[in-house]
Amino acid sequence: MIFNRPRIVRILRVIEESSTVRSLIFKDDLCSKAKPGQFMMVWIPGVDEIPMSISMMKDDLAGLTVRKVGEASNALFNMKVGSMIGIRGPYGNNFTIARGNVMLVGAGTGLAPLMPLLEILAKQSTSIYVIIGGKTIDEFIFVNRVRDILSRTNGKMIITTEDGSYGMRGLATDAMLPILKEKSINMIYTCGPELMIKKVFEIAQEFNIPIQASLERVMKCGIGICGSCCIGKYNVCKDGPIFDSLMLEEVRDEFGFFKRDHSGKRVML
Amino acid sequence: MQEPDLSIKISSLEMKNPLMLASGILGTSIASLRKVFEAGVGAVITKSIGYVPREGYNNPTLVEVNGGYLNAIGLSNPGVREFYNELSKSKIDDLPLIVSLFGAKPSEFKYMVSILDELDIKAYEVNLSCPHVKGFGTEVGQDPEAVREIVKSIKKETKKPLLVKLSSNVTDIVKIAKVAENSGADALTVINTVRAMSIDIETFRPILANKIGGLSGPAIKPIAVRCVYEVSKAVKIPVIGCGGIMNWQDAIEFFLAGARAIQIGTAIAYEGLSIFEKIKKGIRDYLIMKGKKSVGEIVGLSHDF
Numbered sequence: 001m002i003f004n005r006p007r008i009v010r011i012l013r014v015i016e017e018s019s020t021v022r023s024l025i026f027k028d029d030l031c032s033k034a035k036p037g038q039f040m041m042v043w044i045p046g047v048d049e050i051p052m053s054i055s056m057m058k059d060d061l062a063g064l065t066v067r068k069v070g071e072a073s074n075a076l077f078n079m080k081v082g083s084m085i086g087i088r089g090p091y092g093n094n095f096t097i098a099r100g101n102v103m104l105v106g107a108g109t110g111l112a113p114l115m116p117l118l119e120i121l122a123k124q125s126t127s128i129y130v131i132i133g134g135k136t137i138d139e140f141i142f143v144n145r146v147r148d149i150l151s152r153t154n155g156k157m158i159i160t161t162e163d164g165s166y167g168m169r170g171l172a173t174d175a176m177l178p179i180l181k182e183k184s185i186n187m188i189y190t191c192g193p194e195l196m197i198k199k200v201f202e203i204a205q206e207f208n209i210p211i212q213a214s215l216e217r218v219m220k221c222g223i224g225i226c227g228s229c230c231i232g233k234y235n236v237c238k239d240g241p242i243f244d245s246l247m248l249e250e251v252r253d254e255f256g257f258f259k260r261d262h263s264g265k266r267v268m269l
Numbered sequence: 270m271q272e273p274d275l276s277i278k279i280s281s282l283e284m285k286n287p288l289m290l291a292s293g294i295l296g297t298s299i300a301s302l303r304k305v306f307e308a309g310v311g312a313v314i315t316k317s318i319g320y321v322p323r324e325g326y327n328n329p330t331l332v333e334v335n336g337g338y339l340n341a342i343g344l345s346n347p348g349v350r351e352f353y354n355e356l357s358k359s360k361i362d363d364l365p366l367i368v369s370l371f372g373a374k375p376s377e378f379k380y381m382v383s384i385l386d387e388l389d390i391k392a393y394e395v396n397l398s399c400p401h402v403k404g405f406g407t408e409v410g411q412d413p414e415a416v417r418e419i420v421k422s423i424k425k426e427t428k429k430p431l432l433v434k435l436s437s438n439v440t441d442i443v444k445i446a447k448v449a450e451n452s453g454a455d456a457l458t459v460i461n462t463v464r465a466m467s468i469d470i471e472t473f474r475p476i477l478a479n480k481i482g483g484l485s486g487p488a489i490k491p492i493a494v495r496c497v498y499e500v501s502k503a504v505k506i507p508v509i510g511c512g513g514i515m516n517w518q519d520a521i522e523f524f525l526a527g528a529r530a531i532q533i534g535t536a537i538a539y540e541g542l543s544i545f546e547k548i549k550k551g552i553r554d555y556l557i558m559k560g561k562k563s564v565g566e567i568v569g570l571s572h573d574f
Binding site for chain 1 (some may be wrong): 293294295296297298300301303304316322323324325327328329330331332333334335338340342345346347348351355467469471472474476478534535537538541
């Protein structure tokens, strides 16, 4: 069977997450059975093909969550029910499930890969702390979904905004410290802007807690051969997108410092 | 039992074994190339570097088809100056590193080599065979006069060995091969991907953003074997086989066809980097079984028939 070829699916549902973020739901046998943290290459015919986290998996349905920022994400954002997109994947490694107390730190659409993870964690972890950061109140997505999942378990959601318009004033990473000082946390999961992830990693190391972070790089092939998404000796598409503490340590010369653009040129973060 | 000798020499390029990483695969950073080297290849080749930066084509740049992969990355590269900066900061002296170059005219190649030549690069490969970028690759490599001028201009600029990578998308590959040899090429890499296309039947659209791309993988192996056979019969310089090598049996077939070394790329998509050790072991066992002392002894044996 040919796996690395777009499977055409129709959008079944469009969910308005915020004024700039939408989730698209479609039927796909493979991506609906993916593991948390995996991604898919999404073909927007005539426009582009971009990597997207799988933000929802339920029965035979899968979903992605897109913020309109560039040409491709705008085109995806504007898809209607019935529109056709191509899906290949699921690709990459996945979050592994930790028991005991866990912490999730996310910002913006960085929450997307954390959502399927949270669904699973809610069934088995002791306590779950979810920290969601943003610049201002308008940017938040998935708040009700997180609240709903946490209501079924022993968990707490903490919102932070840089301007103080919602939740606690400050950065998501500021909200980590009081919890880490008080509770023993077994694993920290994170996804969002790389500089935030870097800060989360530094704090986690200070407290000697392992982390799993979902990273992002320019992707072309999605199957680990073109090399576009390299960071250190790893390809984010194949060896990642989930990097554990050891891998982050191995790529410390690049992680949080630079990424590569479409030409392969280094661009400082 | 004597251990067969897998080492080979192409001009001044000495390789511990005849396996090379084909250009375009995992060649963006030195860290990635080093990882491939550590997986057991005799030499690694970078992605093709050009005179100025190129972002390449939009995605989709790759799609799987029956028997292989179709790609049109579009020669994305950071440009020779940026590439020089990155190499000059990396430890490469212990790396059998070959730099692949593409360009439109002799002056561009001359300029690139003049910048790079002080680095500890072991050889160059000139890409005269990319099948899907206007003004480069095959569009240059099918013109004997252009091939002659480019090869000569590079050889004037460097003492390092020069590999010329040829396309099968020409009327007569032997003619181009002879021109490259007579102009001073030290070896010929045969072949690059083959011009091809794939269309999605739901949306009626070509899948690749560039519509046309290059086919690699098992589907092109018989084309590559034929080209290696024809070219190696016609020239005296070493021929390096490339195209659809998936296992040791394929590798042996290329040696018998006349290849002195082989390049592997697409097989990594199927098998990962462990493919190199598997192929090496297969070659070794085959040589023992056939009572041969070295890879060199089986090169071109099919020519006898």
